[in-house]
Amino acid sequence: MRANAGRLRGVAPWIVPLLVIAGWEAASRSGWLSTRILPEPVAVAQAFWNLLKSGELVHDVAISTGRAVAGLAIGGGLGLLLGLLTGTFKTAETLLDTTLQMVRNVPPLALIPLVILWFGIDESAKLFLVAIGVFFPIYLNTTHGIKSVDAGLIEMARSYGLEGWPLYREVILPGALPSILVGLRFSLGLMWVLLIVAETISAQSGIGYMTMNAREFLQTDVVLVGVLLYALLGKLADLVARGLERRFLRWNPAYLGVSA
Amino acid sequence: MQRDWITPPATGLGVRLAGLGKRFGERTVLDDIELDVSPGQFVAIVGRSGCGKSTLLRLLAGLETASSGEVRLGDAPSAAARDDVRIMFQEARLLPWRTVLQNVKLGLDSTDATARARDALAQVGLADRADDWPSVLSGGQRQRVALARALVHRPRLLLLDEPLGALDALTRIEMQRLIESVWREFRFTAVLVTHDVAEAVALADRVLLVEDGRITLDEPVALARPRAHGSPAFAELEGRVLARVLNEPPGEADRLAA
Numbered sequence: 001m002r003a004n005a006g007r008l009r010g011v012a013p014w015i016v017p018l019l020v021i022a023g024w025e026a027a028s029r030s031g032w033l034s035t036r037i038l039p040e041p042v043a044v045a046q047a048f049w050n051l052l053k054s055g056e057l058v059h060d061v062a063i064s065t066g067r068a069v070a071g072l073a074i075g076g077g078l079g080l081l082l083g084l085l086t087g088t089f090k091t092a093e094t095l096l097d098t099t100l101q102m103v104r105n106v107p108p109l110a111l112i113p114l115v116i117l118w119f120g121i122d123e124s125a126k127l128f129l130v131a132i133g134v135f136f137p138i139y140l141n142t143t144h145g146i147k148s149v150d151a152g153l154i155e156m157a158r159s160y161g162l163e164g165w166p167l168y169r170e171v172i173l174p175g176a177l178p179s180i181l182v183g184l185r186f187s188l189g190l191m192w193v194l195l196i197v198a199e200t201i202s203a204q205s206g207i208g209y210m211t212m213n214a215r216e217f218l219q220t221d222v223v224l225v226g227v228l229l230y231a232l233l234g235k236l237a238d239l240v241a242r243g244l245e246r247r248f249l250r251w252n253p254a255y256l257g258v259s260a
Numbered sequence: 261m262q263r264d265w266i267t268p269p270a271t272g273l274g275v276r277l278a279g280l281g282k283r284f285g286e287r288t289v290l291d292d293i294e295l296d297v298s299p300g301q302f303v304a305i306v307g308r309s310g311c312g313k314s315t316l317l318r319l320l321a322g323l324e325t326a327s328s329g330e331v332r333l334g335d336a337p338s339a340a341a342r343d344d345v346r347i348m349f350q351e352a353r354l355l356p357w358r359t360v361l362q363n364v365k366l367g368l369d370s371t372d373a374t375a376r377a378r379d380a381l382a383q384v385g386l387a388d389r390a391d392d393w394p395s396v397l398s399g400g401q402r403q404r405v406a407l408a409r410a411l412v413h414r415p416r417l418l419l420l421d422e423p424l425g426a427l428d429a430l431t432r433i434e435m436q437r438l439i440e441s442v443w444r445e446f447r448f449t450a451v452l453v454t455h456d457v458a459e460a461v462a463l464a465d466r467v468l469l470v471e472d473g474r475i476t477l478d479e480p481v482a483l484a485r486p487r488a489h490g491s492p493a494f495a496e497l498e499g500r501v502l503a504r505v506l507n508e509p510p511g512e513a514d515r516l517a518a
Contacts, residue, residue: 157366
């Protein structure tokens, strides 16, 4: 009984997606769904396989991932640094926080015309868009995380002789980490959204370029491969973030005994 | 099994407060406190909440600075003796992201830190929980870890800020016995702030009452240790101090003690 229930629970989440795909395939084959709107799943799989064989797919995914990671490193790194600064030093907060809060209210995508004027349409424009988008979630959550570290723990550590870097390492950073990781997860979601937009506006390579190119030639199957790739990469980024949480927040009762 | 550090030199730290005062803005919390605590003595400070007893302890710990007067520990101003002073708070204040053992090691950087931390954990009866996260411990166990964390530094003055206030009655009595036994073994000076008069009488050589920022009662406790809560002498003293805390006429004390 129990084994059956377990197996059912393993299979159950996949029932709906499988039914959708089966229905989609049937609708395409019966001609009810035009290939111009949605190609049949088999054709998408075929397109995926062809792109993989030609090496195009790997190339574009590598390029896009590279951009995403570089943008995250720049924007996230700066966000973390400034967040630590304003969270730790009152002076830094007074000087920087109001400015940053104002900039935060500008949607990054509204900057696209400016970005094109500043950077043209080459790599740095895409990096800039991704970086500015991922900056704020990490900045805000880092500042918040540092400020919300239990003051009682800091007082205790001080009375045990901890000051400066040891205090930071033992108490403040670990205390702020849950919040910083929440920021990272938000950023990872935004990272792909911004990259998709940047790549569809202007690119000579990457997944966005691949799909825009396919659109010109009405290759809906390739467009769909691109959409699925974004979904997969987004899911992958989320898994990485969860893995980090499980690794670094082991002590937290909310993560204790959570299986992988 | 026990290592050298377990038997520290028998040197509690004497405490002398001279004209000690503390104001927060307009409000005077402590006013002109004079107090002498001899080395190795166990002093309990009782009083209603908000009377300034916790502030007094925080001044001793160096967590607050005095508005007037001075705290002298041993023969030096308190700042010089900070490494000899450890404090236990009402909450255990363990770092949730460090294991029990790592928590006890906090602030130790000698090469034998781990061995010393393990010994201190054994001292409080938690040797087998060294690798657990604090979140899986009970309230009483967390306070025992906090006690081990204080003991590992071989304090000469241990300050206890209502550390048993949040524990259930049975765990409380266990903890009182544990604190008494480590105090007898290590011979440090102890200052316990508590709102529980019975706890003060059970543990202390001397009970102080703080009212409106002043010490208004200084009562020696001459009962033999270990003390039995039920004994007539214990009950009489407890009743007398309690009546004084509650500001009742002397006649009430006998009724309360009965």
